[in-house]
Amino acid sequence: MVYLIRVQLREDYSNLIFYLSPLVAVALTLFFGSFIFLILDLSPIESFKIFFISPISNSYGISELFVKATPLAIIALGLSYCFKNNIYNIGAEGQLTMGAIFGGGIGLLFNDSTSVFLLPLMILFGAIGGAFWATIPAILKTKFNTNEILTSLMLTYVALFILDYFVVGPWKDPAGYGLPKSMPFPDTGRLPVLFDGLRVHIGVYFAIIICFITYIVYNKTLFGFKLKVSGLSSKASQYAGFKYKNLIFYTFIISGACAGLAGLFEVSGPIGLLYRDISPNYGFTAIIVAFLGRLNPFGIILSSLLIALTYLGAEDAQLFLKIPSAVGFVFQGLVLFFLLGTDFLNKYRVFIK
Numbered sequence: 001m002v003y004l005i006r007v008q009l010r011e012d013y014s015n016l017i018f019y020l021s022p023l024v025a026v027a028l029t030l031f032f033g034s035f036i037f038l039i040l041d042l043s044p045i046e047s048f049k050i051f052f053i054s055p056i057s058n059s060y061g062i063s064e065l066f067v068k069a070t071p072l073a074i075i076a077l078g079l080s081y082c083f084k085n086n087i088y089n090i091g092a093e094g095q096l097t098m099g100a101i102f103g104g105g106i107g108l109l110f111n112d113s114t115s116v117f118l119l120p121l122m123i124l125f126g127a128i129g130g131a132f133w134a135t136i137p138a139i140l141k142t143k144f145n146t147n148e149i150l151t152s153l154m155l156t157y158v159a160l161f162i163l164d165y166f167v168v169g170p171w172k173d174p175a176g177y178g179l180p181k182s183m184p185f186p187d188t189g190r191l192p193v194l195f196d197g198l199r200v201h202i203g204v205y206f207a208i209i210i211c212f213i214t215y216i217v218y219n220k221t222l223f224g225f226k227l228k229v230s231g232l233s234s235k236a237s238q239y240a241g242f243k244y245k246n247l248i249f250y251t252f253i254i255s256g257a258c259a260g261l262a263g264l265f266e267v268s269g270p271i272g273l274l275y276r277d278i279s280p281n282y283g284f285t286a287i288i289v290a291f292l293g294r295l296n297p298f299g300i301i302l303s304s305l306l307i308a309l310t311y312l313g314a315e316d317a318q319l320f321l322k323i324p325s326a327v328g329f330v331f332q333g334l335v336l337f338f339l340l341g342t343d344f345l346n347k348y349r350v351f352i353k
Helices: 015-039 044-056 059-084 092-109 118-144 148-168 203-220 222-232 234-239 244-271 282-292 297-321 327-347
Strands: 005-009 348-352
Touching: 015 044, 015 297, 015 327, 044 059, 044 297, 059 092, 059 203, 059 222, 059 244, 059 282, 059 297, 092 118, 092 148, 092 244, 092 282, 118 148, 118 244, 203 222, 203 244, 203 297, 222 234, 222 244, 234 244, 244 282, 282 297, 282 327, 297 327, 327 348
Parallel strands: none
Antiparallel strands: 005 348
8 A cells, every 4th residue: 555645834834833842842752762761671760860850969960061051052052043044054063173273272372371361362262263164164155055064064074183183293282191182271271160169160151141142133133134034035135135145154153153162161161171072062962952942042041951961861871770871862862853843743734645
């Protein structure tokens, strides 16, 4: 028997369901995630307790939640500019890496500095590094109409190889016992922590500031209106006199700068130096964060906390449940799958004959 599947655009598209779909996606993720634990012969209730409650049951766990949510939120806020413009920057991981290289390079260049201006200079160069790397796919898109998904993604691996070259070559710590890492940054190049004994740092304030700035841009400025119109229809945007190619450049630069900031905050905050694995795929995971937050700045902050919890939960699950930490990526993938599914069904009717 042959089944014919027909898809029809809905006329009664619901904005309410659009904003509620993240909650539906999370609920479905928890429901189907319980089967994963059953397959592993584990109690779903106890497993979810270890996965989602145990990691934030004390002040240190809450601190770690904000440590991991900060780069996710900053990158996702930057990506939202591209996504609202219907441009898909998938290379935030590479832009994060270049931000760490540019900003971290300043910290290594002035390794003996005690100046209070060192950290602001590192932050500035971190943003410049990310923005620089993001302009490459922007140029290729506007000049040659290349697919920004492919170019931005491939540049990620180029950035990782550049980082690898530096930490095993000219920036390698001579006292590092042969390990591929740089010298530690000076104290003046480290992000101040908010509480003694905890790792949460002032990057949290930057995430909040960027969130409010993004909200104002989207809702109170002509630039935000241009992004909205351009995202709905690039032809309508050009007909209205908006310079579509300029919008592509601006959104890529903003997105790259935010990713670069996140990279610099990661190496000058929790890590304190450069080495090969500076990011547990924050740049890719931030894509889920942006869409789960519905490209709304405040929604992105909330979704970054939720996705950051999957990182912490995966670590506790590996320790106490003796299962691979990759289960955290499974939950992230399920959230994205069900989010896209609910969005599709909200926008289209599916008929099976």
